[in-house]
Amino acid sequence: MTIAGKTVLVTGANRGIGQALVAEALSRGAKRVYAGTRQPLAHPDGRVTPLTLDVTSPEQIQAAADQIGSLDILINNAGIQPYDDLTDRAVLDQTLAVNLFGTHGVTQAFLPALTHSRGAIVNVLSVLAFAPLPVIPAYSVSKAAAFNLTQSLRALLAGRGVTVHAVLAGPVDTDMTQGLDFPKASPESVARAIFDAVENGEEDIFPDPLSASMADAWHNGAAKALERQNAALVQPQTATT
Secondary structure (H helix, E strand, O other): OOOOOOEEEEEOOOOHHHHHHHHHHHHOOOOEEEEEEOOOOOOOOOOEEEEEOOOOOHHHHHHHHHHHOOOOEEEEOOOOOOOOOOOOHHHHHHHHHHHHHHHHHHHHHHHHHHHHHOOEEEEEOOHHHOOOOOOOHHHHHHHHHHHHHHHHHHHHHHHHOOEEEEEOOOOEOOHHHOOOOOOOEOHHHHHHHHHHHHHOOOOEEOOOHHHHOOHHHHHOOHHHHHHHHHHOOOOOOOOOO
16 A cells, blocks of 8 residues: 555544545555545645545534545544543543544545545554553544554455554654653654554554554454454455446
């Protein structure tokens, strides 16, 4: 997979990692980048097409799929990160609606196009999928669930030629992490690492110093071995389009 000449969709493209991913895709020669945001977005590069896309809205998701048509790379980046203590079910519901079900809904809508192009799905997750940060438990729960979704899709779509990548990021210097006192990677460096890994065919992407320190343990550990073992049980399904 190379980015040059490809059509890319980035959700949550108005700031942080999403904004950096749009810029990095352009720098690598993407033919067209669709920037999905909930609010109108202007961009000076003519290759960027702003797209109104609230990932919790089935109507907006379908309208986006109808507008785009062909797609090579889908990057599910949109997310929310509330501070909570799990006492308010509504906070957990909203976080799952965006971070888990939003990712699922967008993926399903664009799956026919990605199957046709034998493209790639990139889900921007977190190392908190491995272990929660108790000050943001709803976010941690949602990323753990989204990681399992990613692994399941990876096995289910392999026979169609669609690759599925998990970005297991550590702290990144964005608006979402302003309240966390950790060393943070820049969004630009994370975006570069994500596209490098996609171009290199890496399934699980550790794009910053903190997450990279976990990479070897994950790749060579029992959990990854179990994922591979379980994936082998899936009967390949070839594309019909």
